[in-house]
Amino acid sequence: MKEDLNRFYSVKQEMKDGDWDVALEKAEKMLGQDKLATGLRKSLEDMVDTVKTNQQVSAKVAAHVKDIETSVEAGELEEAQQTIEELRKGQASLDEFSEKLASLEKRLEDELKKQQAPPVVVQPPVVQQDQSTALQLDVIPKQTGQQQQYRNKLDAIEVGLADLNHLYANGITSEMSEAENERYTRWDNALNEIYGVLKKQLSAQDMEQLRVKQREWIKYRDHTASVNAAEFAGGSFEPVTYIGTSADLTKERCYALVNLYMN
Numbered sequence: 651m652k653e654d655l656n657r658f659y660s661v662k663q664e665m666k667d668g669d670w671d672v673a674l675e676k677a678e679k680m681l682g683q684d685k686l687a688t689g690l691r692k693s694l695e696d697m698v699d700t701v702k703t704n705q706q707v708s709a710k711v712a713a714h715v716k717d718i719e720t721s722v723e724a725g726e727l728e729e730a731q732q733t734i735e736e737l738r739k740g741q742a743s744l745d746e747f748s749e750k751l752a753s754l755e756k757r758l759e760d761e762l763k764k765q766q767a768p769p770v771v772v773q774p775p776v777v778q779q780d781q782s783t784a785l786q787l788d789v790i791p792k793q794t795g796q797q798q799q800y801r802n803k804l805d806a807i808e809v810g811l812a813d814l815n816h817l818y819a820n821g822i823t824s825e826m827s828e829a830e831n832e833r834y835t836r837w838d839n840a841l842n843e844i845y846g847v848l849k850k851q852l853s854a855q856d857m858e859q860l861r862v863k864q865r866e867w868i869k870y871r872d873h874t875a876s877v878n879a880a881e882f883a884g885g886s887f888e889p890v891t892y893i894g895t896s897a898d899l900t901k902e903r904c905y906a907l908v909n910l911y912m913n
Contacts, residue, residue, distance in 0.1 A: 658690055661697060665704075674701045711737065724864040725845030797912040800844060804904050807836050823886045830890055834897035841900055844907050851913050860911065871899045 657680055664673035677698050680686060686694075714737055721730035817829035845864070849857060879892035 665697065665701060674698065720865060720868060723868050724861060725842050726861060797908055800908045800912060804840060807840055823890060827890045830894040830897060834893050834900060837897055837900040837904060840904050844904055848907065848911050852911065867903060871896055874899060
Protein backbone atom coordinates (compact mmCIF):
# COMPACT_ATOMS: atom_id res chain seq x y z
CA MET A 651 0.00 0.00 0.00
CA LYS A 652 2.83 2.37 0.89
CA GLU A 653 4.48 1.77 -2.49
CA ASP A 654 1.17 2.47 -4.25
CA LEU A 655 0.82 5.75 -2.35
CA ASN A 656 4.35 6.76 -3.33
CA ARG A 657 3.56 6.00 -6.98
CA PHE A 658 0.29 7.91 -6.67
CA TYR A 659 2.07 11.00 -5.33
CA SER A 660 4.65 10.61 -8.09
CA VAL A 661 1.84 10.84 -10.66
CA LYS A 662 0.52 13.97 -8.95
CA GLN A 663 4.00 15.52 -9.06
CA GLU A 664 4.36 14.80 -12.78
CA MET A 665 0.99 16.48 -13.33
CA LYS A 666 2.08 19.46 -11.27
CA ASP A 667 5.23 19.73 -13.39
CA GLY A 668 3.14 19.55 -16.56
CA ASP A 669 4.82 16.35 -17.77
CA TRP A 670 1.61 14.86 -19.06
CA ASP A 671 3.09 11.94 -20.99
CA VAL A 672 5.03 10.62 -17.98
CA ALA A 673 2.06 11.18 -15.67
CA LEU A 674 -0.22 9.23 -18.01
CA GLU A 675 2.25 6.38 -18.35
CA LYS A 676 2.66 6.04 -14.58
CA ALA A 677 -1.08 6.32 -13.89
CA GLU A 678 -2.04 3.72 -16.49
CA LYS A 679 0.64 1.38 -15.17
CA MET A 680 -0.86 1.64 -11.68
CA LEU A 681 -4.37 1.10 -13.01
CA GLY A 682 -3.16 -2.15 -14.54
CA GLN A 683 -2.58 -3.58 -11.07
CA ASP A 684 -5.17 -6.12 -9.93
CA LYS A 685 -4.95 -5.32 -6.21
CA LEU A 686 -5.01 -1.54 -6.35
CA ALA A 687 -7.10 0.05 -3.59
CA THR A 688 -10.53 1.21 -4.76
CA GLY A 689 -9.98 4.77 -3.50
CA LEU A 690 -6.68 5.06 -5.36
CA ARG A 691 -8.16 3.56 -8.51
CA LYS A 692 -10.99 6.10 -8.64
CA SER A 693 -8.57 8.99 -8.03
CA LEU A 694 -6.20 7.70 -10.69
CA GLU A 695 -9.01 7.34 -13.22
CA ASP A 696 -9.98 10.97 -12.60
CA MET A 697 -6.33 11.98 -12.94
CA VAL A 698 -6.04 10.13 -16.26
CA ASP A 699 -9.05 12.06 -17.59
CA THR A 700 -7.43 15.31 -16.45
CA VAL A 701 -4.09 14.39 -18.02
CA LYS A 702 -5.68 13.51 -21.38
CA THR A 703 -7.59 16.79 -21.40
CA ASN A 704 -4.40 18.72 -20.69
CA GLN A 705 -2.55 16.79 -23.39
CA GLN A 706 -5.14 17.89 -25.92
CA VAL A 707 -4.92 21.50 -24.74
CA SER A 708 -1.11 21.42 -24.89
CA ALA A 709 -1.20 19.98 -28.40
CA LYS A 710 -3.52 22.77 -29.55
CA VAL A 711 -1.35 25.44 -27.92
CA ALA A 712 1.78 23.91 -29.46
CA ALA A 713 0.12 24.06 -32.89
CA HIS A 714 -0.82 27.71 -32.35
CA VAL A 715 2.73 28.55 -31.25
CA LYS A 716 4.04 26.90 -34.42
CA ASP A 717 1.54 28.95 -36.46
CA ILE A 718 2.80 32.13 -34.79
CA GLU A 719 6.39 31.21 -35.59
CA THR A 720 5.50 30.52 -39.22
CA SER A 721 3.53 33.77 -39.50
CA VAL A 722 6.47 35.79 -38.17
CA GLU A 723 8.83 33.97 -40.55
CA ALA A 724 6.48 34.80 -43.44
CA GLY A 725 6.16 38.43 -42.40
CA GLU A 726 2.47 38.03 -41.48
CA LEU A 727 2.86 40.09 -38.33
CA GLU A 728 -0.79 41.05 -37.86
CA GLU A 729 -1.86 37.41 -37.96
CA ALA A 730 0.88 36.48 -35.48
CA GLN A 731 -0.19 39.26 -33.14
CA GLN A 732 -3.83 38.18 -33.29
CA THR A 733 -2.96 34.54 -32.52
CA ILE A 734 -0.83 35.58 -29.53
CA GLU A 735 -3.71 37.65 -28.15
CA GLU A 736 -6.07 34.70 -28.51
CA LEU A 737 -3.61 32.42 -26.72
CA ARG A 738 -3.16 34.90 -23.88
CA LYS A 739 -6.88 34.61 -23.12
CA GLY A 740 -6.24 30.99 -22.13
CA GLN A 741 -3.31 31.88 -19.86
CA ALA A 742 -3.61 28.79 -17.69
CA SER A 743 -2.67 26.52 -20.60
CA LEU A 744 0.43 28.50 -21.55
CA ASP A 745 2.79 27.69 -18.67
CA GLU A 746 4.93 25.19 -20.57
CA PHE A 747 5.07 27.51 -23.61
CA SER A 748 5.64 30.80 -21.77
CA GLU A 749 9.33 31.07 -22.64
CA LYS A 750 8.79 30.28 -26.32
CA LEU A 751 5.83 32.64 -26.53
CA ALA A 752 7.78 35.46 -24.87
CA SER A 753 10.57 34.96 -27.40
CA LEU A 754 8.10 35.12 -30.29
CA GLU A 755 6.50 38.26 -28.87
CA LYS A 756 9.91 39.93 -28.65
CA ARG A 757 10.71 38.94 -32.23
CA LEU A 758 7.30 40.17 -33.38
CA GLU A 759 7.89 43.52 -31.66
CA ASP A 760 11.29 43.85 -33.34
CA GLU A 761 9.86 43.03 -36.78
CA LEU A 762 7.05 45.57 -36.35
CA LYS A 763 9.61 48.25 -35.47
CA LYS A 764 11.63 47.40 -38.57
CA GLN A 765 8.58 47.72 -40.81
CA GLN A 766 7.73 51.10 -39.30
CA ALA A 767 11.25 52.45 -39.80
CA PRO A 768 11.90 54.31 -43.08
CA PRO A 769 14.04 52.36 -45.56
CA VAL A 770 17.67 53.37 -45.87
CA VAL A 771 18.98 53.98 -49.39
CA VAL A 772 22.43 52.49 -49.91
CA GLN A 773 24.51 52.80 -53.06
CA PRO A 774 27.14 50.03 -52.92
CA PRO A 775 29.45 48.61 -55.56
CA VAL A 776 27.49 46.34 -57.88
CA VAL A 777 28.22 42.64 -57.39
CA GLN A 778 26.80 39.59 -59.15
CA GLN A 779 23.89 38.15 -57.22
CA ASP A 780 22.46 34.64 -57.29
CA GLN A 781 18.82 34.99 -58.32
CA SER A 782 17.95 31.29 -58.30
CA THR A 783 15.37 30.12 -55.78
CA ALA A 784 12.57 27.65 -55.31
CA LEU A 785 8.96 28.63 -55.90
CA GLN A 786 9.61 31.56 -58.29
CA LEU A 787 6.86 32.82 -60.58
CA ASP A 788 7.21 32.83 -64.36
CA VAL A 789 7.38 36.59 -64.76
CA ILE A 790 9.79 39.13 -66.22
CA PRO A 791 11.41 41.43 -63.61
CA LYS A 792 10.69 45.13 -64.01
CA GLN A 793 13.42 47.77 -63.69
CA THR A 794 11.90 50.39 -61.40
CA GLY A 795 13.05 52.81 -58.72
CA GLN A 796 12.26 51.00 -55.48
CA GLN A 797 13.18 47.66 -56.97
CA GLN A 798 16.65 48.97 -57.84
CA GLN A 799 16.94 50.57 -54.42
CA TYR A 800 16.42 47.22 -52.74
CA ARG A 801 18.75 45.43 -55.14
CA ASN A 802 21.40 47.92 -54.11
CA LYS A 803 20.55 47.34 -50.48
CA LEU A 804 20.91 43.57 -50.87
CA ASP A 805 24.19 44.03 -52.71
CA ALA A 806 25.36 46.16 -49.79
CA ILE A 807 24.55 43.37 -47.35
CA GLU A 808 26.62 40.94 -49.41
CA VAL A 809 29.55 43.34 -49.52
CA GLY A 810 29.21 44.03 -45.80
CA LEU A 811 29.55 40.35 -44.92
CA ALA A 812 33.28 40.78 -45.42
CA ASP A 813 33.43 41.91 -41.80
CA LEU A 814 32.82 38.27 -40.81
CA ASN A 815 35.75 36.85 -42.78
CA HIS A 816 38.02 36.73 -39.73
CA LEU A 817 35.60 34.32 -38.06
CA TYR A 818 36.07 31.81 -40.88
CA ALA A 819 39.84 32.22 -41.18
CA ASN A 820 40.94 29.80 -38.46
CA GLY A 821 38.40 27.08 -39.19
CA ILE A 822 37.21 27.05 -35.57
CA THR A 823 33.68 25.66 -35.44
CA SER A 824 32.39 28.00 -32.73
CA GLU A 825 33.62 31.05 -34.65
CA MET A 826 32.19 29.75 -37.92
CA SER A 827 28.88 29.14 -36.17
CA GLU A 828 28.89 32.73 -34.91
CA ALA A 829 29.56 34.00 -38.44
CA GLU A 830 26.85 31.86 -40.05
CA ASN A 831 24.29 32.92 -37.45
CA GLU A 832 25.10 36.58 -38.07
CA ARG A 833 24.96 36.03 -41.84
CA TYR A 834 21.54 34.42 -41.53
CA THR A 835 20.29 37.22 -39.26
CA ARG A 836 21.25 39.91 -41.78
CA TRP A 837 19.51 38.18 -44.67
CA ASP A 838 16.48 37.29 -42.56
CA ASN A 839 16.11 40.92 -41.46
CA ALA A 840 16.28 41.98 -45.10
CA LEU A 841 13.67 39.40 -46.09
CA ASN A 842 11.25 40.61 -43.44
CA GLU A 843 11.74 44.23 -44.51
CA ILE A 844 11.10 43.35 -48.16
CA TYR A 845 7.99 41.38 -47.22
CA GLY A 846 6.71 44.39 -45.29
CA VAL A 847 7.17 46.64 -48.33
CA LEU A 848 5.37 44.15 -50.57
CA LYS A 849 2.39 44.05 -48.20
CA LYS A 850 1.90 47.74 -48.99
CA GLN A 851 2.52 47.42 -52.74
CA LEU A 852 0.59 44.31 -53.76
CA SER A 853 -3.13 43.91 -54.16
CA ALA A 854 -4.99 41.81 -51.58
CA GLN A 855 -5.26 38.94 -54.06
CA ASP A 856 -1.58 39.02 -55.04
CA MET A 857 -0.55 39.29 -51.40
CA GLU A 858 -2.61 36.24 -50.47
CA GLN A 859 -0.91 34.27 -53.25
CA LEU A 860 2.47 35.42 -51.99
CA ARG A 861 1.59 34.38 -48.42
CA VAL A 862 0.91 30.86 -49.65
CA LYS A 863 4.16 30.76 -51.61
CA GLN A 864 6.11 32.19 -48.68
CA ARG A 865 4.83 29.48 -46.34
CA GLU A 866 5.78 26.85 -48.93
CA TRP A 867 9.21 28.43 -49.22
CA ILE A 868 9.73 28.30 -45.42
CA LYS A 869 9.01 24.56 -45.48
CA TYR A 870 11.39 24.16 -48.42
CA ARG A 871 14.11 26.14 -46.63
CA ASP A 872 13.82 24.17 -43.41
CA HIS A 873 13.72 20.82 -45.23
CA THR A 874 16.74 21.64 -47.40
CA ALA A 875 18.71 22.86 -44.39
CA SER A 876 17.86 19.67 -42.48
CA VAL A 877 18.90 17.44 -45.38
CA ASN A 878 22.24 19.24 -45.79
CA ALA A 879 22.90 19.23 -42.04
CA ALA A 880 22.12 15.51 -41.81
CA GLU A 881 25.39 14.80 -43.61
CA PHE A 882 27.12 15.89 -40.39
CA ALA A 883 24.58 14.32 -38.00
CA GLY A 884 25.88 14.21 -34.45
CA GLY A 885 28.89 16.35 -35.24
CA SER A 886 29.67 19.92 -34.27
CA PHE A 887 29.35 21.01 -37.90
CA GLU A 888 25.70 19.91 -38.15
CA PRO A 889 24.19 23.16 -36.77
CA VAL A 890 26.71 25.24 -38.74
CA THR A 891 25.56 23.59 -41.96
CA TYR A 892 21.89 24.05 -41.06
CA ILE A 893 22.15 27.78 -40.40
CA GLY A 894 24.53 28.28 -43.34
CA THR A 895 22.09 26.65 -45.75
CA SER A 896 19.27 28.74 -44.29
CA ALA A 897 21.33 31.88 -44.87
CA ASP A 898 22.05 30.97 -48.50
CA LEU A 899 18.41 30.24 -49.27
CA THR A 900 17.20 33.36 -47.48
CA LYS A 901 19.59 35.50 -49.52
CA GLU A 902 18.25 33.94 -52.72
CA ARG A 903 14.69 34.52 -51.57
CA CYS A 904 15.42 38.20 -50.91
CA TYR A 905 16.58 38.74 -54.48
CA ALA A 906 13.66 36.70 -55.84
CA LEU A 907 11.02 38.75 -54.02
CA VAL A 908 12.61 42.03 -55.12
CA ASN A 909 13.01 40.94 -58.74
CA LEU A 910 9.64 39.26 -59.11
CA TYR A 911 7.26 41.34 -57.04
CA MET A 912 8.60 44.78 -56.15
CA ASN A 913 7.55 47.87 -58.09
